Amino acid sequence: DTAVSQTPKYLVTQMGNDKSIKCEQNLGHDTMYWYKQDSKKFLKIMFSYNNKELIINETVPNRFSPKSPDKAHLNLHINSLELGDSAVYFCASSQDRSNEQYFGPGTRLTVT
Amino acid sequence: KNEVEQSPQNLTAQEGEFITINCSYSVGISALHWLQQHPGGGIVSLFMLSSGKKKHGRLIATINIQEKHSSLHITASHPRDSAVYICAFQGGSEKLVFGKGTKLTVNP
Numbered sequence: 271d272t273a274v275s276q277t278p279k280y281l282v283t284q285m286g287n288d289k290s291i292k293c294e295q296n297l298g299h300d301t302m303y304w305y306k307q308d309s310k311k312f313l314k315i316m317f318s319y320n321n322k323e324l325i326i327n328e329t330v331p332n333r334f335s336p337k338s339p340d341k342a343h344l345n346l347h348i349n350s351l352e353l354g355d356s357a358v359y360f361c362a363s364s365q366d367r368s369n370e371q372y373f374g375p376g377t378r379l380t381v382t
Numbered sequence: 383k384n385e386v387e388q389s390p391q392n393l394t395a396q397e398g399e400f401i402t403i404n405c406s407y408s409v410g411i412s413a414l415h416w417l418q419q420h421p422g423g424g425i426v427s428l429f430m431l432s433s434g435k436k437k438h439g440r441l442i443a444t445i446n447i448q449e450k451h452s453s454l455h456i457t458a459s460h461p462r463d464s465a466v467y468i469c470a471f472q473g474g475s476e477k478l479v480f481g482k483g484t485k486l487t488v489n490p
Contacts, residue, residue, distance in 0.1 A: 373425040
């Protein structure tokens, strides 16, 4: 039973395309997150949702739009992909905002 | 300057050695997290602590709130401990702010 799952695991696409990454957690957690890990392996928060409500929105280009259809899912849609968007994107969840986080396996996005 | 500083950046040890990874941060925090990123890329939460000390198996995490410092210790290190260890703090906004990680290699 995978606790936090992401699809796809790998995504290769061309500049200018629009793509989505899906995340699902079966832990019954209230809070979900998207993180970006750059080529230097540095992790940074992008978004956080609590019970489907956006609570953290870091300085991220508005080409990135998270969507939470229910509290078990947090998807990330990226418009007009750029070379600099190439990274590994991790989804995570936690019981609430002050508990440990469980990470998904990551999605490696390569923009050519 | 990053708000979270980890040292060392890279660490090579022989199997069985006692290992310490340090983390310093510059702001008031509500919690400090230690994460492990495997060579395959997966990230696992090891500890979340706001005071004192926690132990899980061969891993021990300590935090000194006054000195804004935390340490992760690994006793009797093993090659399977080879990974990147990441320190992150949770401040007033409750978002995680990450260090750059410490790459640990344990040789047999």
